[in-house]
Amino acid sequence: MSLEHVAVAAMNGLVVGASLALVAAGLALLFGVLGVLNFAQGDFYMLGAYIVWLALGHGQSFWTGVVAAVLAVGIVGGLALMTMLWPLRDRAHALVLLATLALSLIMEQLAANVFGGDAKPIAAPISARVPIGHTDYPVYDLIVVVAAVVILVGGFVFLKYLKYGIWLRAVAQNRRMASVLGVPVSRVYALAFVLSCGLAAVAGSLLAPLTQVYPTVGLDVNLSAFIVVIAGGLGNFRGAAVIALGLGVAESLGSLWIPGVAVQLMVFGLVIALLILRSQRQRVLVRL
Amino acid sequence: MDRVRARAPDVRTLGVIAVVLVFAALFLGPPLYGQYLPQRISDYLIFGLPALAVALIAGHARLLNVGIGATFGVSAYTVAILSHHSVLNPVLLMLGALGAGVLVSILFSIYAVVATGLEYLLLTLLTTAAFASLPLLSISLTGGENGLGVKGAVDISFGLDPLQGNGFYWLLCAVTAFWCGLSWYLLSSRAGRVMVAIGRNPVRAAAMGYSVHAYQVAVTLYSGLIAASAGWLYALAHAFVFQDLLGLADSVNFVLYSLIGGVDTVLGPLLGTAGLRFLGEYLGQQSTQSQLYVGVALLTVVYLLPSGVVGGLRQLWRLRSRFRSASPIGTGEPGPVEVAGAVEMDRLFSAARDE
Numbered sequence: 193m194s195l196e197h198v199a200v201a202a203m204n205g206l207v208v209g210a211s212l213a214l215v216a217a218g219l220a221l222l223f224g225v226l227g228v229l230n231f232a233q234g235d236f237y238m239l240g241a242y243i244v245w246l247a248l249g250h251g252q253s254f255w256t257g258v259v260a261a262v263l264a265v266g267i268v269g270g271l272a273l274m275t276m277l278w279p280l281r282d283r284a285h286a287l288v289l290l291a292t293l294a295l296s297l298i299m300e301q302l303a304a305n306v307f308g309g310d311a312k313p314i315a316a317p318i319s320a321r322v323p324i325g326h327t328d329y330p331v332y333d334l335i336v337v338v339a340a341v342v343i344l345v346g347g348f349v350f351l352k353y354l355k356y357g358i359w360l361r362a363v364a365q366n367r368r369m370a371s372v373l374g375v376p377v378s379r380v381y382a383l384a385f386v387l388s389c390g391l392a393a394v395a396g397s398l399l400a401p402l403t404q405v406y407p408t409v410g411l412d413v414n415l416s417a418f419i420v421v422i423a424g425g426l427g428n429f430r431g432a433a434v435i436a437l438g439l440g441v442a443e444s445l446g447s448l449w450i451p452g453v454a455v456q457l458m459v460f461g462l463v464i465a466l467l468i469l470r471s472q473r474q475r476v477l478v479r480l
Numbered sequence: 481m482d483r484v485r486a487r488a489p490d491v492r493t494l495g496v497i498a499v500v501l502v503f504a505a506l507f508l509g510p511p512l513y514g515q516y517l518p519q520r521i522s523d524y525l526i527f528g529l530p531a532l533a534v535a536l537i538a539g540h541a542r543l544l545n546v547g548i549g550a551t552f553g554v555s556a557y558t559v560a561i562l563s564h565h566s567v568l569n570p571v572l573l574m575l576g577a578l579g580a581g582v583l584v585s586i587l588f589s590i591y592a593v594v595a596t597g598l599e600y601l602l603l604t605l606l607t608t609a610a611f612a613s614l615p616l617l618s619i620s621l622t623g624g625e626n627g628l629g630v631k632g633a634v635d636i637s638f639g640l641d642p643l644q645g646n647g648f649y650w651l652l653c654a655v656t657a658f659w660c661g662l663s664w665y666l667l668s669s670r671a672g673r674v675m676v677a678i679g680r681n682p683v684r685a686a687a688m689g690y691s692v693h694a695y696q697v698a699v700t701l702y703s704g705l706i707a708a709s710a711g712w713l714y715a716l717a718h719a720f721v722f723q724d725l726l727g728l729a730d731s732v733n734f735v736l737y738s739l740i741g742g743v744d745t746v747l748g749p750l751l752g753t754a755g756l757r758f759l760g761e762y763l764g765q766q767s768t769q770s771q772l773y774v775g776v777a778l779l780t781v782v783y784l785l786p787s788g789v790v791g792g793l794r795q796l797w798r799l800r801s802r803f804r805s806a807s808p809i810g811t812g813e814p815g816p817v818e819v820a821g822a823v824e825m826d827r828l829f830s831a832a833r834d835e
Contacts, residue, residue, distance in 0.1 A: 229598075279783070280782070283786070285597075285598055285601075286544055286739065287782050287786055290736070290739060290778055290781070290782045291778075291779060291782045291783075293732070293736075293778065294774075294775040294776070294778035294779045294782065295775070295779075296775075297771045297772070297774055297775035297778070298771075298772055298775035298776065298779075300771060301771040301772035301775065302772065415609060415728070418602075418605070419606065419609075422602050422606070451617075453613050453616040453617050454617065456610075456613050457610055457613055457614075457617065460606055460607075460609060460610035460613070461610070463606055464603060464606050464607065464610075467595070467599060467602060467603055467606070468591075468594050468595065468603070470599075471594055471595045471596075471599045
């Protein structure tokens with residue numbers, strides 16, 4: 193096993209982790225603010241990818257497609273999702289899970305109807321490569337990592353220092369109290385939905401050249417994103433991002449020495465243990 | 481008041497007679513229409529049993545288990561693996577499948593003790609996702625992605641051929657009737673009443689001195705047995721097991737069947753399974769849009785029948801009875817719990833908030 197193999201595996205892991213972080217961050221944001229576990233998050237990812245494909249088909253640049261995807265999926269998709277889930281806001285999680293699952297089924301079928309079931313390749317906008325030892329590594333993959341880091345750091349700054357970010361956190365902690373203190377709760381909800389869907393669209397559009405586009409592309413991403421959100425701490429934006437990057441690298445590097453399935457099982461075991469530990473700690477805190 | 485009291489046993493007796501008639505029709509009716517109908521209904525019954533297991537855990541332990549597919553799949557795989565190791569005795573295979581299912585259920589019962597609400601759901605979700613990877617870990621034992629055939633032909637199913645005659649169909653009906661009958665009996669017993677109370681409000685049940693965790697563990701293990709028996713029957717009926725049986729898709733389907741039928745009922749999950757599977761199959765034959773229609777059907781249930789079809793019908797019946805028996809003393813006024821119509825599913829996950 194040469195150092196070059198390890199470096200390439202680490203780079204691959206970073207790319208996977210960065211893409212996971214983008215999808216998981218949207219999930220974590222929505223869960224943190226609204227307690228909504230969105231099964232359709234992967235489908236907004238899929239929509240983002242299709243919009244880039246459409247933009248390229250209409251002679252637009254890749255980057256125009258990315259912007260269009262974020263705006264269309266973020267604003268239209270986010271507000272549509274909010275309209276759909278608003279009547280369920282004070283109801284059980286089970287109903288919300290079912291509703292988003294139904295939305296996911298509908299979106300996948302509609303995507304298959306409109307775009308067809310075949311996988312559509314999308315060329316990366318930058319074809320340059322950098323040499324890592326004897327391997328030429330695509331520059332675009334590195335750009336994906338950088339873009340993810342910039343977006344996630346931006347998200348962190350937004351949540352920490354900007355007015356709407358602070359309002360988002362306030363609503364996440366105590367909706368009634370935030371409302372009493374003058375926070376426009378419905379506007380904050382709308383923002384959370386728009387940002388969450390927008391993040392999924394960013395991920396889908398940026399990763400389209402790496403994964404191709406097909407109606408169920410989001411399904412493959414969704415489970416991993418769920419794992420990341422759970423491991424990072426439900427509703428924890430920063431935790432999800434860090435875990436996603438760590439998980440991507442660990443899985444990629446681990447696969448060099450042990451079978452991929454074994455690595456996957458170890459990850460599942462680790463996340464289950466983490467969740468049990470966290471659950472116990474929360475119980476202790478409640479008791480105190 | 482007296483009028484209501486006098487009428488109640490009649491409704492109960494009528495209900496029992498109706499259920500007996502339904503099962504009698506199930507035993508005798510489909511075989512009259514050849515081989516196709518019993519085989520279709522066999523599938524509904526096999527997939528309905530894990531849905532019943534989910535409903536029992538959700539309705540009476542107040543936990544939503546998204547991992548019943550793991551119990552179902554492990555039991556089916558156990559039959560296939562044992563048959564490949566020359567264990568062809570049907571009783572041994574059945575016991576092996578049930579034992580394997582109970583082992584998985586022990587894991588879920590540990591989760592029931594250490595977690596509640598959403599955390600329990602996520603733990604079961606991760607567990608079933610992990611179990612779905614297991615066949616790839618030992619391909620020589622499980623067949624990996626190619627799946628594994630079940631050896632032994634009709635010898636392993638007590639000489640009953642799933643494809644010929646009605647014997648195997650009647651075995652399935654008998655197993656289903658057994659689990660439904662036992663579930664009704666248990667739920668109407670004193671322990672069952674406690675489980676119903678835990679399903680309604682675990683904090684109140686705990687305050688009354690009942691060990692909520694002990695009952696949750698018991699329900700989880702009992703439900704595991706039901707799901708395991710379905711896995712055993714699946715392996716016998718299809719003579720082939722594959723990776724997807726253990727996966728998330730089946731587990732989510734079982735949850736959907738139970739939620740659509742009604743988690744607080746015994747027959748609801750079976751009817752939900754039959755309805756949703758029939759809808760998927762029928763629409764799949766008519767057009768390529770079955771997924772779209774299933775999605776729309778799900779949304780309809782979420783917004784219009786949040787306590788499931790059977791749960792909704794039961795609430796309508798109660799509402800009707802109360803309005804009909806409304807008297808000047810005011811006993812007939814429907815309580816908000818029943819009228820709201822969203823109680824059954826709304827109860828799920830609220831455990832964490834209550835506790």
